Amino acid sequence: GDSVTQMEGPVTLSEEAFLTINCTYTATGYPSLFWYVQYPGEGLQLLLKATKADDKGSNKGFEATYRKETTSFHLEKGSVQVSDSAVYFCALRSYNQGGKLIFGQGTELSVKP
Amino acid sequence: DAGVTQSPTHLIKTRGQQVTLRCSPKSGHDTVSWYQQALGQGPQFIFQYYEEEERQRGNFPDRFSGHQFPNYSSELNVNALWLGDSALYLCASSPGQDEQYFGPGTRLTVT
Numbered sequence: 001g002d003s004v005t006q007m008e009g010p011v012t013l014s015e016e017a018f019l020t021i022n023c024t025y026t027a028t029g030y031p032s033l034f035w036y037v038q039y040p041g042e043g044l045q046l047l048l049k050a051t052k053a054d055d056k057g058s059n060k061g062f063e064a065t066y067r068k069e070t071t072s073f074h075l076e077k078g079s080v081q082v083s084d085s086a087v088y089f090c091a092l093r094s095y096n097q098g099g100k101l102i103f104g105q106g107t108e109l110s111v112k113p
Numbered sequence: 114d115a116g117v118t119q120s121p122t123h124l125i126k127t128r129g130q131q132v133t134l135r136c137s138p139k140s141g142h143d144t145v146s147w148y149q150q151a152l153g154q155g156p157q158f159i160f161q162y163y164e165e166e167e168r169q170r171g172n173f174p175d176r177f178s179g180h181q182f183p184n185y186s187s188e189l190n191v192n193a194l195w196l197g198d199s200a201l202y203l204c205a206s207s208p209g210q211d212e213q214y215f216g217p218g219t220r221l222t223v224t
Contacts, residue, residue, distance in 0.1 A: 004155075036215075043117075043203055043215040044156070089155050098169045099146060099210045103155030 002027040002097070006090050006104035013080055013111050021075040021107045023064075023090035031092040033057075033066055033073040034101070038087045047075075047088070080111045115140065117206050117216035125222045126194050134189045134219045138206030144168075145187040146213060147179060150201040162187055163209075191221075199223045 007022040025031065032051045036044040048057030053068035062077045073090060090104040118137045126132050138145050144163045148156035158171035162181035176192045185206075191198055199222050205213035 043217040044205075045215070046212060049212070091155075099144060099161050099207060099213065100158045100169055100171065101146075101148075101156070101205075101213060102158070105155045106153075 002031065002092060002094050002102050004090050004092055004102055004104035006088075006107050009087075009106070009108040011107060011109050013109070015082055015111055015113050016079045017111075019075070019077040019080045019084075019109070021088055021090075021109070023073045023075065023104060025071050025073065025090075025092050027071075027092055027094050029095045030068070031094045033064070034091040034093070035062070035064055035073070035075050036089045036091060036103075038089065038106070040086070044089065080109070082111045082113055085109055085111045117204055117214050119202075119204050119216040119219050121219060122217070123220045123222075125224060127224055128194055128196060130194050131190065131192045132194060132221060134191075134202050134204075134221070136187045136189070136204030136206075136216060138185050138187070138204075139214050142206035142208050142214070143185050144207045144209055145181060145185065146205045146207070147187070147189045148203040148205065149173070150203055150218070152200070156203055159189070194223045196223050 034049045035047040037047045048059040050057040050066035056065045087106045091101045146161040147159040150156040160170040165181045178190045181187045201218040203218045204216045207213045
């Protein structure tokens with residue numbers, strides 16, 4: 001079945017460092033891809049999305065490009081801030097499975113001043 | 114415009130009991146999905162409701178049931194609670210199959 005695999009955390013970075021969180025997926029057809037962020041004690045917030053190959057989603061300095069050839073959707077940010085500390089989830093929605101979202105296990109990011 | 118709201122925020126139940134969680138979707142959204150998030154894990158899809166019917170279901174036993182009301186709000190019911198049902202339960206609403214907006218969740222602890 002469809003699945004999402006994320007790099008394991010926790011990831012600890014210094015402020016202003018470059019961030020990459022790897023995400024790969026397995027799916028039939030062409031799924032839509034998402035990154036969600038979860039701050040401590042809160043629900044999930046949509047960070048960015050891409051709905052077709054080569055699309056780049058971006059928001060708040062974060063970017064991810066839908067790479068069909070490598071079945072990847074890696075999250076990047078050029079300069080992280082302490083306020084970016086959170087858990088990040090990669091997710092997919094298959095084209096033939098309705099609205100169901102399939103999530104990776106999450107990657108915890110901790111940014112130190 | 115209020116976002117997705119869930120109640121209660123926290124809940125403690127004993128094994129074997131039953132629980133009902135509630136969700137009010139974002140204004141203009143007609144579809145509600147429920148997810149279970151165990152500690153340290155990603156959310157797992159339970160089911161989705163549209164037009165007061167269960168449209169899609171994940172790999173959860175029949176102990177998990179739901180309902181959607183004419184105003185699009187929804188309830189999640191879990192019978193015969195197990196310790197393993199302890200988790201954060203997330204509700205998400207969307208306009209049809211489009212982008213899902215999540216509520217803050219209900220933290221359920223089963224003792």
